[in-house]
Amino acid sequence: MIITIVGGGSTFTPGIVKSIALRREELDVTEIRLFDQDKERQDKVAVVVDWILHEELKCGIKLTTTTDAETAYTDASFIFAQMRVGKYAMREQDEKISLRHGCVGQETCGCGGMAYGMRTIFPMMQVIDDADKYARPDHWILNYSNPASIVSEACRKLRPNARIINICDMPIAIIDVVAAAMEISDKKNIVYDYFGLNHFGWFTSIEYKGKDLMPALRKYIKEQEILLPAAYLKDKTALSANSTSNANRHSKGSWYYVWKGIYEIMENFPEMLPNTYLNYYLQQKEFVEHSDVNHTRANEVMESREKNLFDGIDRYLATGEIDENVFYAGSHGDWIADLAIALKNDTKARFLVITENRGAIPNMPYDAMVEVPAYIGKNGPEVITQGPIPLFQQGLMMQQLNSEKLLVEGCIEGSYEKVLQAFTLNKTVPSMNVAKAILDDMIEANKGYWPELK
Ligand code: G6P
Ligand code: MN
Numbered sequence: 001m002i003i004t005i006v007g008g009g010s011t012f013t014p015g016i017v018k019s020i021a022l023r024r025e026e027l028d029v030t031e032i033r034l035f036d037q038d039k040e041r042q043d044k045v046a047v048v049v050d051w052i053l054h055e056e057l058k059c060g061i062k063l064t065t066t067t068d069a070e071t072a073y074t075d076a077s078f079i080f081a082q083m084r085v086g087k088y089a090m091r092e093q094d095e096k097i098s099l100r101h102g103c104v105g106q107e108t109c110g111c112g113g114m115a116y117g118m119r120t121i122f123p124m125m126q127v128i129d130d131a132d133k134y135a136r137p138d139h140w141i142l143n144y145s146n147p148a149s150i151v152s153e154a155c156r157k158l159r160p161n162a163r164i165i166n167i168c169d170m171p172i173a174i175i176d177v178v179a180a181a182m183e184i185s186d187k188k189n190i191v192y193d194y195f196g197l198n199h200f201g202w203f204t205s206i207e208y209k210g211k212d213l214m215p216a217l218r219k220y221i222k223e224q225e226i227l228l229p230a231a232y233l234k235d236k237t238a239l240s241a242n243s244t245s246n247a248n249r250h251s252k253g254s255w256y257y258v259w260k261g262i263y264e265i266m267e268n269f270p271e272m273l274p275n276t277y278l279n280y281y282l283q284q285k286e287f288v289e290h291s292d293v294n295h296t297r298a299n300e301v302m303e304s305r306e307k308n309l310f311d312g313i314d315r316y317l318a319t320g321e322i323d324e325n326v327f328y329a330g331s332h333g334d335w336i337a338d339l340a341i342a343l344k345n346d347t348k349a350r351f352l353v354i355t356e357n358r359g360a361i362p363n364m365p366y367d368a369m370v371e372v373p374a375y376i377g378k379n380g381p382e383v384i385t386q387g388p389i390p391l392f393q394q395g396l397m398m399q400q401l402n403s404e405k406l407l408v409e410g411c412i413e414g415s416y417e418k419v420l421q422a423f424t425l426n427k428t429v430p431s432m433n434v435a436k437a438i439l440d441d442m443i444e445a446n447k448g449y450w451p452e453l454k
Helices: 013-022 039-056 069-073 087-100 110-134 148-158 170-181 214-224 230-234 253-268 276-282 284-290 297-319 332-345 391-413 416-425 432-445
Strands: 002-006 031-035 062-066 078-081 140-143 164-166 190-197 200-208 349-356 369-377 380-383
Touching: 002 013, 002 069, 013 031, 013 039, 013 332, 031 039, 031 069, 039 062, 039 297, 062 069, 069 110, 078 110, 078 332, 087 110, 087 297, 087 432, 110 140, 110 148, 110 391, 110 416, 110 432, 140 148, 140 332, 148 164, 148 349, 148 369, 148 391, 164 349, 170 190, 170 200, 170 214, 170 230, 170 276, 170 332, 190 349, 190 391, 200 214, 200 276, 200 391, 214 253, 253 276, 253 297, 276 284, 332 349, 332 369, 349 380, 391 416, 416 432
Parallel strands: 002 031, 002 078, 031 062, 078 140, 140 164
Antiparallel strands: 190 200, 190 369, 349 369, 369 380
16 A cells, blocks of 8 residues: 655645554555655655664555656555645745735735745645556545645535545644643543634534533633643743753644634624634734734744754754754644555544535535535445535635635636735735735745736
C-alpha cells in the first residue's frame, strides 16, 4: 500500500510521516512517496523522514522522493495533499497587502485567503487529474491544502466525481485545547456536533462520556477570560512563537489572540463555541489594531517552525546529533492517518469533513460546501444531519459562502468583476474601493500564480 504526500517539502511532513509509520499495521503501508516541485527543499526534509522511518522507528517502509507526477502517483492508494502554492513568502504577501489597506491580514481568511485560493485552485485540479490517471482506481485524496473552503468549492464545481475528502484540523485542535483545559486525558471520549463552512463554524454541543461539557466550559472561559489550558498560561515561554514546547502549536505566538477572542465572542454570544477563525470576521477591526504590518504570522512561522526544522536538519547532517522537538509540528498527522484508517478499514469513525450540504443544514443551499460531522467508511463520508441553524449564523455563512463562490467563479472565468465582487462581499473588507485597491495590489504580487483577470 502506497501513500503519496503532495507538498513533501512541508514543515509538517516529518510529523505526518511519523503518524503514518506508527499506524503501519492498520494501514498496511509499504511505501511513502514525497512529491514536491521544490527538489532542494524536499530532499532536506527527506533526510529527517528517512531518519524517522529507518533509525527512530526502524521500520521497513520504503521511502521515495520525486518531482515527477507519474512516479509520485502510480498505484498509490492514498494521496495526502498539503501543498502551499507560493510557500511562506507568498503567505507573507497575502497577510501584509491586506493589512496595508487596513484589513485583516490572514492566511485563509479575508483577502489573504482569497489571494491564496486564486493560486491554489488550478494546481489542485492538477493533483486530482494526475491521481485519476496514475493512482489506483479506488484511491482517496485527503486534502488539507488551504484555503480549504475555496479549494473544496472549486473541486465540487470542476471535478465533482473526484475521490477527494477535504478536511481541516482546527476543530480538532480546539477540542485538544478544550480537553486540556477541562483536564481530560482520554479525548477520544469527547463527541461533538458542529456546523459551518471551513474556518467559519460553531460547536453546538460537546459531550464527554455522554455528559454535556458546555456548562463547565463556559464557566472556565469566563473565569480565565481566555480559552487556553491553565497549565499553558502559567508558562509564558511555552506560548512564545519560537517555543518548541509540547504545548499545542496553535497556542504559540500571535495565535494567542484568537483564544482570547473566543472569550470575547462568548461574552456576547455564549450558546455555541465558535471556531477560532470567526474572530477575523467578528472582530476584524480589533485584529487589524493588534497586528503588526511588518511582522505577521508568516514571519513567525518562517522564523520558528521553518527555521528550526531546516537548522535541525543541517545540524544533523553536520554533527549526527538529533533534536526531535524541531521535527514534529503538532499532532494533525495523527488524525489524517486515522482518517485513512477509517476509509481503508471501513471503521465508520466520526470526523468533521467539508462536503456538499445536500440538506444536512436545511436552511443553507443544497450545493454549499459545509463543514459537518460524518461517519467515515470505505465509500467515503456519511454525513450527520445538523438541522436548521439560527439566523445570525446563517446570515454570516451566506455572506461568506457567496464571497467564496464568486471568487471560484471569477477565477475559473478569468472575471475581474466577479473577483472584485468576492472581495467586496467579504466581511473583512469595509468598502468596494478598499476591495479594489487590495485586489489590484494582489494581482501585481501574484503575477505568474493567478490566472489573468479581464
Ligand atoms: C490551523 C488551520 C490550518 C492552518 C494552520 C496555520 O491548523 O486549520 O488550516 O494552515 O492553522 O497554522 P500556522 O502555525 O502556520 O499559523
Ligand atoms: Mn484548516
